[in-house]
Amino acid sequence: MRDSDTFDEFYASSASRMVTQLYAMIGDLAEAEDVVQEAYARAWQRWRRVSAYENPASWVRTVAYRLAVSSWRRSRNRRTADQRFEAGRQVRELNPDTVALVAALRQISASQRRAIVLYHLIGLSVREIAQETGSSQSAVKAQLSRGRQALAPLLGVEELTEARHHA
Known part of the structure; x- marks a missing residue:
């Protein structure tokens, strides 16, 4: 080919x-x-x-x-x-849920936003995110945890789970 x-x-x-x-x-x-x-x-x-x-x-x-x-x-x-x-x-042409999610994501830090998207929407592992972003795995875990905590009230939920949704 x-x-x-x-x-x-x-x-x-x-x-x-x-x-x-x-x-x-x-x-x-x-x-x-x-x-x-x-x-x-x-x-x-x-x-x-x-x-x-x-x-x-x-x-x-x-x-x-x-x-x-x-x-x-x-x-x-x-x-x-x-x-x-x-x-x-x-x-x-965007799903209203996607627009709402992006609006909430805009309100958290860029590093947390990137980690959340790579993990929850794209489905990368913590190791893969660390490799792609040049961060340590512990830094990625911290970004994910803090990002979830910051996003939860913005999305009107008590806490975000670790469930993944692929974009």
Whole structure:
């Protein structure tokens, strides 16, 4: 099979989920779409190497997240203006529960949000999250615990369980 065929299959089977995952992590759908698209473009440029990885989706997700963080650092003023504009705009084609979850996730720290999304929505193990984020396993466990505690009242529940839901 040609490289373009394997990449096309990879993209088709993972792009939609990847946008949802990044949206949950960063809280901005348009930016999630942009950084995911750029991450896939970079994956295509390095496809021979990336396709050999145990989990190419993890590579794309990490690159997309790093692109989002870089964007935040470069353009805080633009981001503030975009958020004001987006606040009054309806999010299209998303489940209302997803929109409510993202709104709650926006209110916790970025590291807790990322850990919660990787664990509960994507289904990575604590070890895999530590590897993907460059954190220790104990730091990931702390982020998950604190993130659950912070999210529970925002979602109107007494406490969050460890149940996972894959996006």
